[in-house]
Amino acid sequence: MNSATRLEQQIAFIVEIDRLKTVLRQNYLADGSRRENTAEHSWHVSLMAMILSEHAAAPVDSARVLELLLVHDLVEIDAGDTFAYDSIGEQTKAAREQAAAERIFGLLPAAQAERLRAAWDEYEASETPEARFALSLDRLMPMIHNSLTEGRAWQANGVTADKVRHRAESIAQGAPALGALALELINSAVDAGFLASSPSAQ
Amino acid sequence: MNSATRLEQQIAFIVEIDRLKTVLRQNYLADGSRRENTAEHSWHVSLMAMILSEHAAAPVDSARVLELLLVHDLVEIDAGDTFAYDSIGEQTKAAREQAAAERIFGLLPAAQAERLRAAWDEYEASETPEARFALSLDRLMPMIHNSLTEGRAWQANGVTADKVRHRAESIAQGAPALGALALELINSAVDAGFLASSPSAQ
Numbered sequence: 001m002n003s004a005t006r007l008e009q010q011i012a013f014i015v016e017i018d019r020l021k022t023v024l025r026q027n028y029l030a031d032g033s034r035r036e037n038t039a040e041h042s043w044h045v046s047l048m049a050m051i052l053s054e055h056a057a058a059p060v061d062s063a064r065v066l067e068l069l070l071v072h073d074l075v076e077i078d079a080g081d082t083f084a085y086d087s088i089g090e091q092t093k094a095a096r097e098q099a100a101a102e103r104i105f106g107l108l109p110a111a112q113a114e115r116l117r118a119a120w121d122e123y124e125a126s127e128t129p130e131a132r133f134a135l136s137l138d139r140l141m142p143m144i145h146n147s148l149t150e151g152r153a154w155q156a157n158g159v160t161a162d163k164v165r166h167r168a169e170s171i172a173q174g175a176p177a178l179g180a181l182a183l184e185l186i187n188s189a190v191d192a193g194f195l196a197s198s199p200s201a202q
Numbered sequence: 203m204n205s206a207t208r209l210e211q212q213i214a215f216i217v218e219i220d221r222l223k224t225v226l227r228q229n230y231l232a233d234g235s236r237r238e239n240t241a242e243h244s245w246h247v248s249l250m251a252m253i254l255s256e257h258a259a260a261p262v263d264s265a266r267v268l269e270l271l272l273v274h275d276l277v278e279i280d281a282g283d284t285f286a287y288d289s290i291g292e293q294t295k296a297a298r299e300q301a302a303a304e305r306i307f308g309l310l311p312a313a314q315a316e317r318l319r320a321a322w323d324e325y326e327a328s329e330t331p332e333a334r335f336a337l338s339l340d341r342l343m344p345m346i347h348n349s350l351t352e353g354r355a356w357q358a359n360g361v362t363a364d365k366v367r368h369r370a371e372s373i374a375q376g377a378p379a380l381g382a383l384a385l386e387l388i389n390s391a392v393d394a395g396f397l398a399s400s401p402s403a404q
Contacts, residue, residue, distance in 0.1 A: 007257070007379060011383070014246075014249075014254075015346065018233070020245075021238070031220070031221070031224070039241075039242035039246065040222075040223045040242040043222075043241045043245035043248070043272065044220065044223075046248065046272055047216075047219065048216050050269065050273075051212050051215060051310065051314060052212060052216075063265030066248075066268050066269075067252060070252065071252075108253065112253060144213070144217065
C-alpha cells in the first residue's frame with residue numbers, strides 16, 4: 001500500500017466519525033437549551049479526565065484514559081446511543097456495537113484499526129484502572145447534567161433513584177471521591193423532588 | 203484548602219466548560235445539516251491527532267498533543283469563535299482570549315489552572331513540535347469540511363483561495379503530507395467552482 005492510499009484511508013475515517021456529532025444522547029446541556037450529542041460529550045468527559053485523574057481509585061496512565069474516552073462512544077455512529085436505563089435496548093446493545101466497531105474501525109489502515117479497537121475493547125471490559133476510571137467519569141457526567149437541569153433526562157425517562165444509585169456504585173469503584181459526589185447529587189435530587197426515590201413513589 | 207473544596211472547584215470548572223457546546227463555528231458538519239460547535243470540533247481534532255500523528259513534521263509526544271487540543275479553544279466560551287478570515291476580529295482576539303483564559307482556567311485549583319494555562323499558551327505560541335502539529339490539524343479540519351460542503355463556510359464569508367493557501371503553509375510546517383493534502387483540497391475546490399481563486403474572480 002502506498003502512502004497516499006494510507007492517508008486516504010485515515011481521512012475517510014476522520015470524515016466518517018463526523019457523524020458522531022449527530023447522535024443525540026438523552027441528557028441536556030447544563031443550560032437546558034438542547035440535548036447533548038455524543039461527540040461533544042466525548043470531548044467533555046476527556047477534558048474531565050485531565051482534571052479529575054487524582055481521584056482515580058488506582059494510579060492511571062492519563063494518556064491512555066484520554067485515548068479510551070476519545071473512542072469510547074464511536075460505535076454509536078451505527079448503533080445509536082442506548083440510554084443507560086433502557087433495559088430493552090440493553091439486550092441488543094452488545095451485538096449492535098460489535099458490528100459497528102467492525103465497520104467503523106475497519107475504515108482505518110489495519111494496525112490503526114486494531115489499536116483503536118483495542119482501546120474500545122479495553123473500555124468495554126472495564127478491567128484496567130484506566131478503563132474503570134474512564135467509566136466512572138462517563139457515568140458521573142449525566143448525573144451532573146441532571147442535577148443542573150432538575151432531573152430533566154431522568155424524568156423524561158421515568159428513572160428512579162434506586163437505579164441511579166446502582167450506577168453510582170461503579171463510579172465509586174473507579175473513583176471513590178466521585179462515587180461519594182454521585183450519591184450527594186442523587187440525594188439532593190431526591191430531596192429537591194426531581195428524582196423519584198423508587199418506582200412506587202412516582 | 204480541604205479536599206471537598208478542591209473537588210468543588212474542579213466540578214465548577216467542568217460545569218462551566220459545558221458552555222463550549224453552545225459556541226458556533228463558521229464551518230458546517232460534513233453532512234451540511236448545521237454549523238459545528240467548538241466542543242464537538244475539539245473532540246474531532248483530538249481524535250484526528252491520534253490517527254495522523256505519523257505525519258507530524260517532527261516526532262511528537264502524542265499525549266501532549268491531545269492535551270493541547272482538548273483545551274485549545276476553551277477561551278471561546280468568553281471570547282467567541284473568531285473566524286479564521288475575520289481580519290477585524292483578529293485585531294481584538296488576543297486581548298479577548300487572554301482575559302478569557304484568566305477567568306476560565308482561574309476556576310480551577312491553582313496548580314491545575316497553571317497547567318491548563320501552560321497548555322493553552324504552548325498551543326498559542328506554536329513553537330513546540332506538538333503545538334505546530336496541533337495547529338496543522340486545527341487548520342486542515344475546516345478545509346475538509348468545506349470540501350465536503352461545496353465550500354459553504356468559504357462562500358458565506360467571501361473567502362478566496364489565496365487566503366486559504368496562506369493558511370495551508372502553516373499546515374505544511376507542522377505536517378508536510380497534510381499541507382500537500384490541503385493544497386489538493388484547495389485546488390479541487392477552485393476547479394469545481396466553489397472556492398473563488400482571488401477577490402477579483404468573485
